[in-house]
Amino acid sequence: MDHKDLFMVHTMPTYQYKRIIGQKYFYNGEIRIWDGRQLRCQHNREKQKCIDCKGSGICPHFKIRYNCVDCKGKGICQHKTQKSSCLKCKGKNICTHNTKRQFCKQCKGRYICRHNQRKYECHKCIFESIVKELKHKATRK
Ligand SMILES: [Zn+2]
Ligand SMILES: [Zn+2]
Ligand SMILES: [Zn+2]
Ligand SMILES: [Zn+2]
Numbered sequence: 001m002d003h004k005d006l007f008m009v010h011t012m013p014t015y016q017y018k019r020i021i022g023q024k025y026f027y028n029g030e031i032r033i034w035d036g037r038q039l040r041c042q043h044n045r046e047k048q049k050c051i052d053c054k055g056s057g058i059c060p061h062f063k064i065r066y067n068c069v070d071c072k073g074k075g076i077c078q079h080k081t082q083k084s085s086c087l088k089c090k091g092k093n094i095c096t097h098n099t100k101r102q103f104c105k106q107c108k109g110r111y112i113c114r115h116n117q118r119k120y121e122c123h124k125c126i127f128e129s130i131v132k133e134l135k136h137k138a139t140r141k
């Protein structure tokens with residue numbers, strides 16, 4: 001192999017197992033990065049959602065088009081809210097108690113801890129996680 005090749009962007013192997021994770025490859029006239037599962041753009045982002053690549057998922061407001069209020073994205077309802085979290089639309093993230101399900105104490109949403117508080121605001125939980133962390137560090141040494 002000509003060692004100049006090392007400084008160049010490689011042509012992408014057809015077979016996935018031959019591709020190197022994190023390697024820049026030349027694909028369809030573009031530089032792409034292989035992350036082990038898919039091709040990322042040269043900025044190491046999902047191309048569709050990359051602002052610098054003007055990905056098809058990015059709108060002129062530099063937002064993800066699907067969630068852009070100004071573009072009336074598919075994820076936005078008539079109340080200019082993310083549909084799935086809109087109280088008035090009863091989006092799928094809204095529970096029968098008219099609360100975001102993950103924050104609903106009655107539904108025991110995933111952000112609600114066993115002290116019936118919002119996990120990230122619960123002092124008991126924060127304290128417990130600090131203790132856990134310290135114990136973890138102590139046993140590692
Ligand atoms: Zn990009
Ligand atoms: Zn927009
Ligand atoms: Zn709505
Ligand atoms: Zn609920």
Ligand SMILES: [Zn+2]
Pocket residue numbers: 113114115116117119122123124125126
């Ligand atoms: Zn708690």
